[in-house]
Amino acid sequence: MKKTLTTILSALLLVTATGCGDKETEVTNNNSTDKTSQLEIVKVEGDRVVYYDFDSLDASADLVVIGSYKNDSTQNLEYEYSSEFGKDVLVNAVSTNEIEVSKVLKGTTDEDSLKISQRYGIVDEPYQLVTFSEMTAMEKGDEWIFFLYYDDSNDTYWCSGDYTGRYPLPDDSLTAVCNEVNQIREERENWLSGKQTDVTANANNDYVYTSVDGSEYSFTAQADIDKVKSFDERISSAVGEVDASDFGVYDKNLINIELYCDIINQYDCTL
Amino acid sequence: MVTKREIKRIIALLLSATVVFSSQLLTAHAHNSDYFSGTYTASQSIKDMNFRIESSAITSLLTSQVYYSAYAWDNVSSNVGTIGIAIAAPGMPSSGFIIVTGKSYTDGTLGETIPRKADGSIANVDDNWAGVSIRMNTNSNAFSGASNPTTAAKKTFIHEVGHTLKLSHPKKNSSLSGHIYNGLPRAVMNQGYPNSQAVASTVVTHDKTNLRTKWGT
Numbered sequence: 001m002k003k004t005l006t007t008i009l010s011a012l013l014l015v016t017a018t019g020c021g022d023k024e025t026e027v028t029n030n031n032s033t034d035k036t037s038q039l040e041i042v043k044v045e046g047d048r049v050v051y052y053d054f055d056s057l058d059a060s061a062d063l064v065v066i067g068s069y070k071n072d073s074t075q076n077l078e079y080e081y082s083s084e085f086g087k088d089v090l091v092n093a094v095s096t097n098e099i100e101v102s103k104v105l106k107g108t109t110d111e112d113s114l115k116i117s118q119r120y121g122i123v124d125e126p127y128q129l130v131t132f133s134e135m136t137a138m139e140k141g142d143e144w145i146f147f148l149y150y151d152d153s154n155d156t157y158w159c160s161g162d163y164t165g166r167y168p169l170p171d172d173s174l175t176a177v178c179n180e181v182n183q184i185r186e187e188r189e190n191w192l193s194g195k196q197t198d199v200t201a202n203a204n205n206d207y208v209y210t211s212v213d214g215s216e217y218s219f220t221a222q223a224d225i226d227k228v229k230s231f232d233e234r235i236s237s238a239v240g241e242v243d244a245s246d247f248g249v250y251d252k253n254l255i256n257i258e259l260y261c262d263i264i265n266q267y268d269c270t271l
Numbered sequence: 272m273v274t275k276r277e278i279k280r281i282i283a284l285l286l287s288a289t290v291v292f293s294s295q296l297l298t299a300h301a302h303n304s305d306y307f308s309g310t311y312t313a314s315q316s317i318k319d320m321n322f323r324i325e326s327s328a329i330t331s332l333l334t335s336q337v338y339y340s341a342y343a344w345d346n347v348s349s350n351v352g353t354i355g356i357a358i359a360a361p362g363m364p365s366s367g368f369i370i371v372t373g374k375s376y377t378d379g380t381l382g383e384t385i386p387r388k389a390d391g392s393i394a395n396v397d398d399n400w401a402g403v404s405i406r407m408n409t410n411s412n413a414f415s416g417a418s419n420p421t422t423a424a425k426k427t428f429i430h431e432v433g434h435t436l437k438l439s440h441p442k443k444n445s446s447l448s449g450h451i452y453n454g455l456p457r458a459v460m461n462q463g464y465p466n467s468q469a470v471a472s473t474v475v476t477h478d479k480t481n482l483r484t485k486w487g488t
Contacts (some may be wrong), residue, residue, distance in 0.1 A: 048378075
């Protein structure tokens with residue numbers, strides 16, 4: 001396949017043959033003209049530690065920063081021999097990106113830049129971006145809020161919970177979305193305050209809502225189910241035109257807008 | 272001899288039973304289509320879901336009992352073969368098995384399912400798959416954050432086997448009913464450590480419904 005992108009302008013291709021049939025390829029990319037979003041993207045599914053609420057996400061992070069991608073990336077592709085296919089096949093890809101820190105929101109660092117790793121890589125044959133991450137690949141100029149934990153075995157940071165560890169800075173549009181979402185949430189909490197908690201779940205027609213304080217409400221009356229669902233529907237509607245790419249994920253379904261609104265409520269994300 | 276009155280009574284009973292049965296169907300849980308497109312091609316078949324657990328996937332936490340937990344998928348769909356779990360031993364053939372290996376990840380990955388095309392390249396989830404493999408995280412810290420690491424490890428393997436059965440992560444849908452947690456259906460196919468909310472520790476209603484919808488009852 002003809003390469004239409006001048007991905008590797010100053011590429012350094014290092015092939016190291018290791019024992020037991022493993023092969024590692026380390027490529028240094030100059031991404032000044034590279035648009036990873038233009039590559040065919042192949043995404044591997046799996047299970048991972050993720051965070052569904054602000055408190056657990058924040059507790060998981062050694063460092064919370066605002067940073068921008070400095071356009072300096074290395075990738076490590078890992079292959080293993082497959083007897084099924086009779087050849088080496090790709091089993092892992094990790095890209096390590098350098099970000100410039102604009103603001104520290106939690107924790108301390110003396111560094112102006114940090115290394116953040118993410119499991120994706122660009123493969124030559126076939127020419128595509130293979131990702132084991134739910135997050136989109138970083139591109140020059142990207143600026144994000146990062147929830148990071150330090151991996152001392154690899155001297156790098158990872159985003160906590162992968163996609164739950166990276167968020168857009170709140171612009172006017174997202175701020176307006178959160179204002180609306182927070183209003184709906186307040187209405188919901190006021191309505192729930194009159195309801196019974198820790199109700200034993202019924203086998204049919206349950207709708208369970210867990211409040212921010214951990215209280216669990218289980219509804220069996222259709223009117224209550226319809227009411228609590230209406231809050232979710234209004235929140236989904238408030239998200240509206242927000243795109244998956246705005247949040248740096250491939251799947252819009254992964255956007256947890258309530259968690260995001262809690263983040264920008266807790267942290268001053270202005271620069 | 273059955274009288275006309277008795278016949279009418281029987282018919283009335285049958286009709287009322289039909290109404291009750293229908294109303295139960297109408298109020299049955301609605302579910303998303305949380306599964307991938309495509310099927311298996313080449314030598315792999317949905318009827319031959321036999322997993323070979325390599326030594327690299329065995330740790331003090333990831334024991335055979337963790338892997339046997341995948342039997343939770345049995346008898347859900349008659350079109351899906353009985354799950355077979357074999358702990359690799361010398362001399363055991365590798366062909367005819369879905370290979371499960373272990374790797375130490377430090378990024379929060381608990382496990383992953385890698386589908387492949389006929390040429391060995393990684394396939395997209397909605398493609399037809401020529402083969403598939405599973406990798407479990409053998410890092411000692413991977414499951415330590417769970418309230419019960421063994422339960423969490425079992426849940427992850429059940430989850431990965433679910434992916435080999437072409438099931439996807441559930442999508443939020445506020446119009447769903449039954450076992451919904453803030454718009455997300457409770458399922459083993461949700462990511463993360465099992466909890467009392469959206470992340471089930473084993474196969475539950477939402478998972479079963481999607482497996483049957485994908486492959487048949």
